């Protein structure tokens with residue numbers, strides 16, 4: 001049996017990014033109810049009342065950060081999830097834009113209509129659609145294809161939780177009226193600046209472009225331009241990524257032959273050896289390498 005390296009189930013590469021997301025400004029906690037929208041309150045409470053950032057919330061914030069960068073990057077595209085209705089789409093076509101240049105995510109109704117009108121070609125249309133996805137939809141997912149990036153929920157360390165709770169109780173002790181007490185309780189529902197959440201991101205079977213885009217987005221957080229949540233105008237949710245480490249396992253790529261691929265996979269499964277490892281404070285070096293590639297080698301498939 002020969003290995004088919006085209007198989008969509010084959011593990012081609014895996015990149016693991018770990019670090020700490022340190023708040024530069026406070027974060028308000030939204031009423032304890034879970035919300036998945038990054039523009040709503042991005043921090044919620046666990047059942048035992050500990051603040052955390054849902055992975056989906058950080059994913060939305062990271063996606064927005066990257067969408068802002070894409071128009072300035074050579075050979076990259078993003079639909080920014082801005083839906084087009086029929087009138088708007090026709091206008092785009094009249095202005096000379098080709099179907100393949102407009103991400104299917106923002107014209108889902110059109111794809112559905114084409115598949116309905118030509119049921120015998122539904123499979124072919126879907127495959128074309130996958131090829132037409134913009135770079136951010138490929139990385140973060142779309143209704144047509146799963147994301148290549150997976151972000152864990154971000155929790156605070158135990159020690160930090162103890163510190164926060166102590167601070168709250170210390171202030172609350174000598175209050176006498178119920179009203180003041182209520183207000184303090186409310187005030188506590190703000191994650192203080194300097195609060196730190198543990199971040200873990202796994203990128204799997206990524207194309208070079210997807211890896212580069214993710215690195216560009218993370219770089220914004222490393223340099224303090226990342227936000228959590230959409231209330232930046234109120235100064236909330238500025239976050240900085242610190243102590244970034246990167247593990248890169250690369251199994252299928254130009255210049256990797258069968259024997260090397262098998263050896264790498266064996267070393268990974270047996271010893272957890274990766275192809276490249278970047279220690280704390282070296283993670284940034286990996287980001288810069290990938291970002292540089294965006295501007296120097298932008299030929300090839302997406």
Ligand SMILES: [Zn+2]
Pocket residue numbers: 078079080081103104105106133134135136137142
């Ligand atoms: Zn898109």
